[in-house]
Amino acid sequence: YFYKDADDTIAQVVRTVARFVDTLPPPVLIVDDMASGRSVLADLLRRQNYRIFEAASGVDALRILAENDDIELVITDHHMADMDGHELTQRIRARHPADRLRIIGISGSSDPFLSASFLKAGASDFVYRPFIAEEVRYRIESNIETLAQIRHLRFLAERDPLTGLYNRRAFFERAHPIVVELGTTGDEGYIAILDIDHFKAVNDRYGHDVGDQVIKRVAAAIRDCCDHGDAVSARFGGEEFIIIFSRIDSAAVQARCEALREAIAASTDRSVLSVTASLGVAAIHPGEGLDNALNAADQLLYMAKGGGRNRVTY
Ligand code: GH3
Ligand code: MG
Ligand code: MG
Ligand code: MG
Numbered sequence: 001y002f003y004k005d006a007d008d009t010i011a012q013v014v015r016t017v018a019r020f021v022d023t024l025p026p027p028v029l030i031v032d033d034m035a036s037g038r039s040v041l042a043d044l045l046r047r048q049n050y051r052i053f054e055a056a057s058g059v060d061a062l063r064i065l066a067e068n069d070d071i072e073l074v075i076t077d078h079h080m081a082d083m084d085g086h087e088l089t090q091r092i093r094a095r096h097p098a099d100r101l102r103i104i105g106i107s108g109s110s111d112p113f114l115s116a117s118f119l120k121a122g123a124s125d126f127v128y129r130p131f132i133a134e135e136v137r138y139r140i141e142s143n144i145e146t147l148a149q150i151r152h153l154r155f156l157a158e159r160d161p162l163t164g165l166y167n168r169r170a171f172f173e174r175a176h177p178i179v180v181e182l183g184t185t186g187d188e189g190y191i192a193i194l195d196i197d198h199f200k201a202v203n204d205r206y207g208h209d210v211g212d213q214v215i216k217r218v219a220a221a222i223r224d225c226c227d228h229g230d231a232v233s234a235r236f237g238g239e240e241f242i243i244i245f246s247r248i249d250s251a252a253v254q255a256r257c258e259a260l261r262e263a264i265a266a267s268t269d270r271s272v273l274s275v276t277a278s279l280g281v282a283a284i285h286p287g288e289g290l291d292n293a294l295n296a297a298d299q300l301l302y303m304a305k306g307g308g309r310n311r312v313t314y
Pocket of ligand 4: 195196197198199200239
């Protein structure tokens with residue numbers, strides 16, 4: 001083993017976090033202008049180890065949702081004074097898609113069409129009062145379970161299994177809104193492409209498993225240096241990585257990329273196994289697409305390789 005903490009990979013950390021999220025009590029918001037209506041549901045849920053928020057109006061509910069982005073389920077009464085449950089459902093859905101937040105409508109109304117209109121407005125489910133506790137409990141559970149399954153599938157779809165970093169597709173999904181925002185603010189962003197130097201030689205000399213260890217370690221260095229809210233990083237291909245920076249000036253980007261290059265170069269005993277990387281860093285000009293910056297970063301990377309490797313070219 002060339003790294004003493006080789007097993008402590010990002011992939012494992014990310015997986016542990018994902019599992020941990022699934023074991024937390026899911027936060028649920030109960031909305032009803034009648035305290036008695038809220039407490040019936042709250043009592044039913046408390047026994048199931050949910051974390052409960054209560055709102056006495058639609059306005060309250062929207063505020064609580066805005067302040068607690070981990071809420072997974074809203075259970076809302078229909079008939080309420082200022083904003084009814086149907087309108088609340090529409091308003092919530094304008095901001096929170098069904099793959100992140102479930103909504104269950106509930107009402108003592110005798111209107112048989114109310115259920116359909118809630119579902120059309122974006123509710124995930126609906127129950128009439130008086131309800132059977134066992135049924136409501138199961139509907140709540142199955143909606144929470146659906147979100148856990150979606151989280152799991154999203155993790156598999158977005159992450160590179162070796163490193164736990166975002167994969168190429170997830171990277172572009174995240175980079176797109178960043179580039180759009182740069183277009184509106186007029187600020188510059190930056191793209192860095194990183195490629196491990198002479199990586200084929202590592203595989204040839206030490207085998208594929210050691211090569212994989214090197215890739216994991218480089219990914220860990222990228223995460224340490226770059227995941228600070230102003231950067232999104234991903235495994236772009238085999239031994240190539242990509243980072244997008246925004247809300248940070250060019251001097252800071254250069255400093256971060258230099259620090260990253262140094263951290264990688266210092267991560268192994270060079271006399272045993274030499275691991276270095278080269279980076280090309282290009283500006284994303286506001287209003288310009290990502291493609292121009294990607295091409296520019298790629299050419300700068302090529303220059304870094306030609307210039308002797310283990311260097312950052314701007
Ligand atoms: P350069 O400094 O010019 O980048 O040289 P290089 O040897 O790194 O470049 P090259 O593109 O020729 O080699 C990349 C190698 O990376 C080839 C491929 O077998 C290896 N590779 C790609 N993905 C993986 C992986 O997931 N695991 C391992 N172990 N090797 C990989
Ligand atoms: Mg009511
Ligand atoms: Mg390469
Ligand atoms: Mg390479």
